[in-house]
Amino acid sequence: MGADRVTAHRVVVVGGGFAGLSAVRALRRAPVEVTLVDRRNFHLFQPLLYQVATGALSPGEIASPLRGILKRQRNATVLLGEVEGFDLGARKVLLGRQANGRSSGELTYDTLVVAAGAGHSYFGNDAWARHAPGLKTVEDALEIRRRILIAFEAAELEQDPERRRAWLTFVVVGGGPTGVELAGQIAEIARGTLRHDFRHMDPSESRVLLVEAGDRVLSAYAGRLPAKAERALVRLGVTPRLSTMVVDVGEGSVTLSEQGGEPAPLRTETVLWAAGVAASPLARALAEEAGLEPDRAGRITVEPDCTLPGHPEVFAIGDMVRVSDGAGGDRGLPGVAQPAIQEGRYVAGRIRERLDGQAEGEPFSYRDKGDMATIGRKAAVADIKGMRFSGALAWLTWLFVHILFLVGLQNRLVVFVRWVLAFVTRGRATRLITGG
Amino acid sequence: MGADRVTAHRVVVVGGGFAGLSAVRALRRAPVEVTLVDRRNFHLFQPLLYQVATGALSPGEIASPLRGILKRQRNATVLLGEVEGFDLGARKVLLGRQANGRSSGELTYDTLVVAAGAGHSYFGNDAWARHAPGLKTVEDALEIRRRILIAFEAAELEQDPERRRAWLTFVVVGGGPTGVELAGQIAEIARGTLRHDFRHMDPSESRVLLVEAGDRVLSAYAGRLPAKAERALVRLGVTPRLSTMVVDVGEGSVTLSEQGGEPAPLRTETVLWAAGVAASPLARALAEEAGLEPDRAGRITVEPDCTLPGHPEVFAIGDMVRVSDGAGGDRGLPGVAQPAIQEGRYVAGRIRERLDGQAEGEPFSYRDKGDMATIGRKAAVADIKGMRFSGALAWLTWLFVHILFLVGLQNRLVVFVRWVLAFVTRGRATRLITGG
Numbered sequence: 001m002g003a004d005r006v007t008a009h010r011v012v013v014v015g016g017g018f019a020g021l022s023a024v025r026a027l028r029r030a031p032v033e034v035t036l037v038d039r040r041n042f043h044l045f046q047p048l049l050y051q052v053a054t055g056a057l058s059p060g061e062i063a064s065p066l067r068g069i070l071k072r073q074r075n076a077t078v079l080l081g082e083v084e085g086f087d088l089g090a091r092k093v094l095l096g097r098q099a100n101g102r103s104s105g106e107l108t109y110d111t112l113v114v115a116a117g118a119g120h121s122y123f124g125n126d127a128w129a130r131h132a133p134g135l136k137t138v139e140d141a142l143e144i145r146r147r148i149l150i151a152f153e154a155a156e157l158e159q160d161p162e163r164r165r166a167w168l169t170f171v172v173v174g175g176g177p178t179g180v181e182l183a184g185q186i187a188e189i190a191r192g193t194l195r196h197d198f199r200h201m202d203p204s205e206s207r208v209l210l211v212e213a214g215d216r217v218l219s220a221y222a223g224r225l226p227a228k229a230e231r232a233l234v235r236l237g238v239t240p241r242l243s244t245m246v247v248d249v250g251e252g253s254v255t256l257s258e259q260g261g262e263p264a265p266l267r268t269e270t271v272l273w274a275a276g277v278a279a280s281p282l283a284r285a286l287a288e289e290a291g292l293e294p295d296r297a298g299r300i301t302v303e304p305d306c307t308l309p310g311h312p313e314v315f316a317i318g319d320m321v322r323v324s325d326g327a328g329g330d331r332g333l334p335g336v337a338q339p340a341i342q343e344g345r346y347v348a349g350r351i352r353e354r355l356d357g358q359a360e361g362e363p364f365s366y367r368d369k370g371d372m373a374t375i376g377r378k379a380a381v382a383d384i385k386g387m388r389f390s391g392a393l394a395w396l397t398w399l400f401v402h403i404l405f406l407v408g409l410q411n412r413l414v415v416f417v418r419w420v421l422a423f424v425t426r427g428r429a430t431r432l433i434t435g436g
Numbered sequence: 437m438g439a440d441r442v443t444a445h446r447v448v449v450v451g452g453g454f455a456g457l458s459a460v461r462a463l464r465r466a467p468v469e470v471t472l473v474d475r476r477n478f479h480l481f482q483p484l485l486y487q488v489a490t491g492a493l494s495p496g497e498i499a500s501p502l503r504g505i506l507k508r509q510r511n512a513t514v515l516l517g518e519v520e521g522f523d524l525g526a527r528k529v530l531l532g533r534q535a536n537g538r539s540s541g542e543l544t545y546d547t548l549v550v551a552a553g554a555g556h557s558y559f560g561n562d563a564w565a566r567h568a569p570g571l572k573t574v575e576d577a578l579e580i581r582r583r584i585l586i587a588f589e590a591a592e593l594e595q596d597p598e599r600r601r602a603w604l605t606f607v608v609v610g611g612g613p614t615g616v617e618l619a620g621q622i623a624e625i626a627r628g629t630l631r632h633d634f635r636h637m638d639p640s641e642s643r644v645l646l647v648e649a650g651d652r653v654l655s656a657y658a659g660r661l662p663a664k665a666e667r668a669l670v671r672l673g674v675t676p677r678l679s680t681m682v683v684d685v686g687e688g689s690v691t692l693s694e695q696g697g698e699p700a701p702l703r704t705e706t707v708l709w710a711a712g713v714a715a716s717p718l719a720r721a722l723a724e725e726a727g728l729e730p731d732r733a734g735r736i737t738v739e740p741d742c743t744l745p746g747h748p749e750v751f752a753i754g755d756m757v758r759v760s761d762g763a764g765g766d767r768g769l770p771g772v773a774q775p776a777i778q779e780g781r782y783v784a785g786r787i788r789e790r791l792d793g794q795a796e797g798e799p800f801s802y803r804d805k806g807d808m809a810t811i812g813r814k815a816a817v818a819d820i821k822g823m824r825f826s827g828a829l830a831w832l833t834w835l836f837v838h839i840l841f842l843v844g845l846q847n848r849l850v851v852f853v854r855w856v857l858a859f860v861t862r863g864r865a866t867r868l869i870t871g872g
Contacts, residue, residue, distance in 0.1 A: 196507040
């Protein structure tokens, strides 16, 4: 903290997810001083979080400590802390209570990058959260794992056939990639992994319902992929309930309403939420400071170059924003890793350009590398630059890409070992009931 | 549950640790019906738990689901449930609340094997537990990991030198294998793993104190091994505080008293407890039913054949018992995996012999396969059948034996991968701050 360091251009990045971390890394040779603030000490590879929730991987296998990732990047400092808000006029990030038990004030920036991500949304029905956990954090994944495994244990103990049926009924709400992947994995657990595990009941009697309000799963995917994904789900034993709304979620039941039909209650002890996304509350904090109005999902719309309207020194990227197309609309980028990573790199490039004296730069442009979702063993769908394929080839591509993008050689090898052995043995080694 | 099954000899085993699980597995070809009751759904490989607590391994890598281990053993049933007590007269195990939310009564046995293990003891100072967590469960390990990592984060944020020093002072209480291994690993984290991770403080300024009431560490080990272990600890940066008692543990401090000296308070934010062991409360429940008096650690003394005095149909094994030598003393077996495993197999053998009509059998005899403890990178001590060695060879032996004894091929390979890479990179990939 000597006098020489104060002169460097200070960049504060809020959030160590795909967007924030890629911005920090892309600044590694820039003449700046970067501070990365996150309330967690690790980067989480969210695309594989559902594998933790279903007992195939351990949390430590899809997460990497931020300090470890950045330890050789001498211009980067990691700060473990909660961001409470912003003072855009004074160019300050306001911090909450810190790890040492003190409330340690604020961080001054020259350039701010906010990439605080998103959580789940229950569309105003926050009381459902208790009965239908979503999947965003490591803790969420362990809670979902606990619930799925407890349901089978309870079914084994239960004598009453109706109650047993409720324990063996799993309802996943939301037909996007997370919902499809969760439902497919639960069906595989019931029909494959646990096949020989119980003595008093047959786990393959389980029902796995995938509830989706729209008329198909993976609706963002192109061409025949949604239909193929649906068929693959059915083959695995999942029952897709399309054009169906969730009307209520309570203790031991969920009420569904098919389009035009009466609401019908369904007894189930396990409801999982993969339906709605809401931007981090920091999006709203930023919007209020800048005099903007967030959209219904709490996202703010940023300029085509990812800056906050009226604040060229502030970038906002990732799942908490929509990027304007410069013509009154937005880019409609999906809430997955690739747009976030590319936005992070783009923003780092803009910062470097500005320091080189370039005031104006190209707007952000997204290079779509394709969509993929895995459904189960040898079953996946992929759309890579218009090349659409499914089945075992898509599945192998999915495995390869996900191992490639995992952070850390140790995690890559460990996940590879787990997947090879899980394929051979149909085992899921990490199905522990912990916490709770 | 057909009529044919009721006729089989019913064995109930309480506890899926080393003792209970090895009894169940050794009964796989016996004409019995075994029910294994555990409140956790997995077997935990406790000898590596300290590696979870220090961010080298994930919980799922040292645990295996009991149902998975026993799925091919058709005469074994796993019951997830809490045992509340015993009715030895009626030959019943009394169960508490079960996974399906009901209190499902009792289990009738012909032979009972109780192997409920041990927890920590604070020698009557239970208020210390909050400030000085022990290491027995997966949850304990994650809490210790959280505390160690938070301490470094807090030190990085802390401006006040005295408070920073308190955050960088780690006190491990107890110089047995767990305490030695924990202290050694914390020193390695401070001096190796985190070397380049911080910008505002130097983690190698940490102090790691190993407090032991006796005059040497690993006092149960023979010959010069304790002295060698102590030297290895010092080389790693651990300060052994021998002949030193813990007088008090409070918020932010621990009070130590060297033999004959005045109690002196020491500021520290991290105290870890590896000192005392107390038998499971089920030992007391069993003792009360059988009219026995447990020892100070809550253990009951069983007959030389591991039966409960007066109850030849009840075996008690593992860390919750002392095995009588038949001459008024006890065997003095250490609380590690090998005696527990051998007792489990022995008891299974006795059950088979009885069913074959052999009323009397040989008493349990322990085959000492040796002691080992690892201190750090290329540093360990071993005493295998009187062959005492230390250093890199002992360390490699330790690694090999522990991978060999881990349950599950998947976990073995994963741990192997992690260890090889951790050795090369000095990295600890699973140092996540979760929960709390």
